[in-house]
Amino acid sequence: MAEHLRHGEEALHRVVASDVLAPVHEHLLGVRAADARHPRLGHHPVGAEERRVIHVDELHRRVGKPAQQRVVLVGVRLRIGADAIQQGSHAGHATTAGRIVPGVQAVQFDLADPQFPASLVDVDEPALPGPDWARVEVLTGGICGSDLHLFSHNTGPSPTLYGNVAFPFLLGHEIAGRVVEAGPDCAVRVGARVAVDPCIPCRARGIDPPCANCARGWTSSCLNLDSRVVSPGRSLGFTQGLGGGWAEQVAAHVSMLHPLPDGVPDRAASLHEPVSIAAHGLLRAPPAEGDPVLVVGAGIIGLATLGALRGLFPSHEVTVLARHEHQATAARACGADHVVRPAPDNAHFAELAELSGSRVVGRRGELMLMPGFPYVVEAVGAPQSVTESLRAVAHHGTVLLLGAAGISEVDLTPVWYKEAALVGSIDHTVDAGSAPGLAGGPSRHSVDRALDVLAAGFLPDEVVVTHEFPLDAYRDAVATAIDRGGANAIKVVFRPCG
Ligand SMILES: [Zn+2]
Ligand SMILES: [Zn+2]
Known part of the structure; x- marks a missing residue:
């Protein structure tokens, strides 16, 4: 078979x-x-x-x-x-x-x-x-x-x-x-x-x-x-x-x-893929000038988004919500302006409110920001993080879905209540638009933009490539990537001929 x-x-x-x-x-x-x-x-x-x-x-x-x-x-x-x-x-x-x-x-x-x-x-x-x-x-x-x-x-x-x-x-x-x-x-x-x-x-x-x-x-x-x-x-x-x-x-x-x-360098080279995912997504619906950005999640997609923002939209203040301590450390090393750790009962919404000039509404852990961040990138794909992104977005704001969200129960009320836009994105392509940063020229392929971001050091491989494996250790490699919290893993790579 x-x-x-x-x-x-x-x-x-x-x-x-x-x-x-x-x-x-x-x-x-x-x-x-x-x-x-x-x-x-x-x-x-x-x-x-x-x-x-x-x-x-x-x-x-x-x-x-x-x-x-x-x-x-x-x-x-x-x-x-x-x-x-x-x-x-x-x-x-x-x-x-x-x-x-x-x-x-x-x-x-x-x-x-x-x-x-x-x-x-x-x-x-x-x-x-x-x-x-x-x-x-x-x-x-x-x-x-x-x-x-x-x-x-x-x-x-x-x-x-x-x-x-x-x-x-x-x-x-x-x-x-x-x-x-x-x-x-x-x-x-x-x-x-x-x-x-x-x-x-x-x-x-x-x-x-x-x-x-x-x-x-x-x-x-x-x-x-x-x-x-x-x-x-x-x-x-x-x-x-x-x-x-x-x-x-x-x-x-x-x-x-x-x-x-x-x-x-070779060990950083496969990072072009997640950074390109972020670059294409950001150019699908670019943040308006000066808008602060919230990135929900600090796995590789969240960190790649942070790197892509610095290469494409360098003047935007970026807050990253990081679940694991090693992810928070990496987000700081990759230049996040603010790193917030999620807390029980969503107590961290108070911190997000302060950073976005908002107030918190709701009770018993079911919280929402008023107004919130004008631009939010969902970089996890889990139902809770999609809901959190929607509750953190400001009126007339944008939630960019970069995590591979599946069939799940999420709170969609902020979409209509705040007249927010939920934008999807997949893969890589030539984006006609442009952005103010060094990777931002018009009509460029997202992979080429990603390579500019990497060459400029906005996603340092010594921070994000945490594990390298030969092909024959593929079972350990997969187990390490799944157990990212326990293994302090961010990006696990194979080096088949490296
Ligand atoms: Zn991928
Ligand atoms: Zn076709």
Whole structure:
């Protein structure tokens, strides 16, 4: 079940019951028997079923969680004739036919080991899907909070990411490395150090004309992320056959490559991804001149937002709400003007009120600021932090959602009561707008802005890259990232070839 898929084959898996991971499978991985009727695959009979019971005891023991949870996975494997899959220069492994392909190591989310949902596997070195692609050896691959959702809790049955993931898939979308092979039409040459934008929108998939959103320049909202052209995965980190950030190598289209400045050392290089998330979000709805900003959360997204604010909007006073002591220390080291620690019964709202010239209304811990901060960045994604952000925003203010909030119960009354705007953002793209800071020029890609922020030292790697692991220590690496409070972890990275 975990083997490398070949051209002309497709594996389908269906989850029937689970305490922990089924919603991830069904709705994030999008693997259901119904996929056998995917138009590109035609109608094919379903083969023999394979049943497995998968315990995630070891993982939960490592992070001190209850051990009884289990997953039941029913895998349905289906062989399909090569003619049933769309042919063309982008078709799977066609380009590897007839030559011996060296293997590389990669961490694969495959549920193959009853002890842990991912495995270290040998896969073919990624083949270039087209002449304008490059093969990159990975120097740094970050572990993202969104990766940890796959290991520690489910994201709920939201349809947003349905069907956007290959299964099994190679992990890691925070990627920096060095080009080791460049196709004839790839302008970035062998030897170049690069940040890799993990998104695979129309242009990278060779889809021409592009979708309506890409045509508008909204490549982070590409309508073809689930097209299954080049890969069934929406982005690197969720694909098979293209390598990944938790792998020795990865393949990327030339449009996904951004030259790394000399001022960004290898161990800091994968930080471009969270900083780019913040930069794109801030330019989706920039704070008005002089507005103080509250950042709720001081994990890597909160700290990356702080760094991006200093690079894009340097004159804005920034208050950071930090849950853990080591996060508070890091926020101060990254230049926060004020750091507030959450207190029982939301007693810290008094401090937030003072910093924003507001008063506190409410009782028994259910508190709100009047008016509040004109600009709030939610950088956690938990229901409490979304509610806290909404209750802290001022009238006619903006709450930017950068944490990957899921299905949850939140207090939405401040949105209408304060006529506030709730703004969403995902991934990376060219933002047409500009900002006053050094990374703020008009019509720049968010990854390039992020690299400027990093090169200027606004997110020092000695502060935020707290742990480095080789690939074969992937279980310890994931456990460390999950246990961030106990391990004092902020950003945990792999150094596959570093
Ligand atoms: Zn990420
Ligand atoms: Zn598109």
